[in-house]
Every structure is written in structure tokens, then in C-alpha cells.
Amino acid sequence: MTGLITAATSADDKRTALRAGLTSGTIQRLPGAFNPLTAKLIQEVGFEGVYVSGAVVSADLALPDIGLTTLSEVTDRSRQIARVTDLPTFVDADTGFGEPMNVARTITHLEGAGVAGCHLEDQVNPKRCGHLDGKAVVPAADMVRRIGAAVGARRDADFVVCARTDARGIEGLPAAIDRAKAYADAGADMIFTEALADEAEFEEFREAVDVPLLANMTEFGKSELIPAQRLQDIGYNAVIYPVTTLRLAMFAAEEGLRGLAAEGTQAGMLDRMQHRSRLYELLDYEGYNAFDGSVYDFTLEGGA
Numbered sequence: 001m002t003g004l005i006t007a008a009t010s011a012d013d014k015r016t017a018l019r020a021g022l023t024s025g026t027i028q029r030l031p032g033a034f035n036p037l038t039a040k041l042i043q044e045v046g047f048e049g050v051y052v053s054g055a056v057v058s059a060d061l062a063l064p065d066i067g068l069t070t071l072s073e074v075t076d077r078s079r080q081i082a083r084v085t086d087l088p089t090f091v092d093a094d095t096g097f098g099e100p101m102n103v104a105r106t107i108t109h110l111e112g113a114g115v116a117g118c119h120l121e122d123q124v125n126p127k128r129c130g131h132l133d134g135k136a137v138v139p140a141a142d143m144v145r146r147i148g149a150a151v152g153a154r155r156d157a158d159f160v161v162c163a164r165t166d167a168r169g170i171e172g173l174p175a176a177i178d179r180a181k182a183y184a185d186a187g188a189d190m191i192f193t194e195a196l197a198d199e200a201e202f203e204e205f206r207e208a209v210d211v212p213l214l215a216n217m218t219e220f221g222k223s224e225l226i227p228a229q230r231l232q233d234i235g236y237n238a239v240i241y242p243v244t245t246l247r248l249a250m251f252a253a254e255e256g257l258r259g260l261a262a263e264g265t266q267a268g269m270l271d272r273m274q275h276r277s278r279l280y281e282l283l284d285y286e287g288y289n290a291f292d293g294s295v296y297d298f299t300l301e302g303g304a
């Protein structure tokens with residue numbers, strides 16, 4: 001049964017892998033998984049990690065990304081995703097769901113859910129998407145307290161605590177860099193440099209800060225979409241594609257639903273669908289069948 005139902009790799013080993021990846025010189029590419037099945041696809045295609053996006057957890061519930069989701073909702077989704085992948089799962093913990101003591105609780109919950117690390121941001125509560133205007137940040141000293149609480153709460157020293165600064169769009173790049181340095185001094189293992197404008201800003205950040213850096217290549221936002229290889233050349237250690245799979249899937253779903261409504265049948269769009277056989281391959285029906293021969297005792301032949 002190993003590897004069926006849950007991934008074979010332990011949470012400890014996944015945390016070790018994330019740590020090793022962040023110092024390997026190879027940029028760790030983490031697409032967002034909008035569900036556990038997508039996490040399996042991310043692994044199969046060959047990425048280094050899986051991201052659980054706050055924007056996606058919210059959007060999945062048909063909610064805007066303004067801090068409405070709860071620690072329980074984010075933890076449950078993260079656990080479901082971490083369970084099925086051998087890759088490290090890295091989670092968006094927003095502002096940590098409250099004050100420093102809440103942040104400590106957030107870390108213990110996420111650790112317990114088998115995730116490899118998370119990021120906490122320096123926005124005020126309620127937060128908003130980092131690529132929107134009108135954000136506000138807490139004083140750096142408050143964020144330092146959030147980080148201290150997070151670092152002190154983890155039981156596995158390999159759990160990555162990443163500090164995100166949203167200050168670039170509010171206080172400017174030099175202030176964002178100063179904050180990043182203070183956050184690293186407070187024990188953050190990595191800095192998430194939110195909403196930088198262009199390559200030059202990523203370079204400037206890299207030169208100024210010593211700890212690993214994470215880039216956010218979200219679409220239709222404030223940052224130029226820089227290829228992973230280029231980010232690696234600049235010296236970034238990780239990159240997230242937080243909403244990419246959800247945007248791809250929702251675009252396809254909308255097109256398909258409009259076509260179905262217009263045509264009265266989906267017969268003309270089968271070549272744009274994941275085939276039943278491909279879905280079953282991803283779900284590893286064969287593996288379950290090896291466990292119990294009655295699982296896969298049907299044939300796909302003849303079906304469209």
C-alpha cells in the first residue's frame with residue numbers, strides 16, 4: 001500500500017528536501033495546487049515543491065483574498081495536499097491569523113499537517129492580495145514579534161519560516177530591504193519579496209539580503225513575469241506560481257460550460273478534456289488494483 005492513499009515520503013524527509021533545495025543553487029519551483037489531484041500532477045511533471053495559495057484557498061470557496069479564511073480551513077487544505085505528494089508543501093499563512101500567540105498556534109497546526117514551511121506577511125489585518133493597491137503594513141517591530149513567535153513555536157527545526165514583506169509598494173524598495181534584513185535577523189529562514197516591479201529590483205534585493213529569497217510570479221499582478229532560469233541566475237532560491245493552475249482550469253471550465261450551454265452537448269470538446277484513462281492513471285487505479293483485484297475489473301475500451 002505504500003504510496004497509495006498517502007505519499008510514501010515522510011513529512012520530515014520533505015522538510016529536509018526543502019531545506020536542501022533552498023541551498024542547492026537550483027531554484028525551487030512551486031506551482032500552486034488548487035486541490036490534491038493537482039499536487040499529484042505537479043509532482044509528475046517534475047517540479048520541486050507544491051504551494052498552497054491563500055488566494056486560491058479563498059477563491060476555491062468563492063471568497064476574495066481579504067483574510068476571510070480561517071486557520072482551520074487553510075490547515076485542512078494543506079493537510080489534504082501534503083498527504084498526497086512526495087514533494088515539500090509550502091503554505092501561505094497570510095498574517096498568521098492574528099497576534100503573535102495566534103502565529104505560534106498557526107505554526108504548530110501547519111507542522112502537524114505535514115507541511116514543510118509557510119510564509120507570514122507584514123500586512124495589517126485584514127490583509128489583501130499583495131498585488132492590489134491600498135495595502136498597509138504593520139511596524140517592522142510587530143512583524144519581528146510575529147517571526148519570533150513562529151520560529152519559537154516550531155518543533156522541527158527544518159520547518160521553513162519565511163517572512164514576506166509587502167512594503168515595496170507602500171514604503172518603497174529601500175524600506176522593504178531594511179525590513180527583510182530585520183526579519184532575517186529575527187530568525188526568518190527565507191524572505192518573500194512581494195510585488196517587486198522588474199529584474200533590477202530582484203537583483204537589488206539579492207545583493208542586499210543574505211538569506212534565501214522567494215519570488216512570486218503571479219499573473220496579472222505588479223511583477224514582470226521572469227523565467228525561472230533568470231531568477232536562478234539572479235540568485236533567487238524559490239519561485240511560486242500561486243494561482244496559475246486555478247486560472248488555467250477556470251478558463252478551460254468556463255469555455256467548456258459556455259460551449260455545453262450553446263451546443264447542448266460536450267461531444268465536440270472531448271479532445272480538450274482530461275481523458276478518463278489519464279485521470280485513472282493519475283489516481284493510480286492500477287496500484288489500488290494490485291491491493292484488491294476487484295477495484296479495476298472493468299475496461300475502458302469502447303468508451304469515448
Ligand SMILES: C[C@](O)(C(=O)O)[C@H](CC(=O)O)C(=O)O
Pocket residue numbers: 052053054055056065092128129130131216218219221242243
Ligand atoms: C501569493 C499570494 O499571496 C497567494 O495568496 O497566492 C497572492 C497571489 C495573487 O493574488 O496573485 C499575492 O498576494 O501575491
Ligand SMILES: [Mg+2]
Pocket residue numbers: 053054055065092094
Ligand atoms: Mg496570499
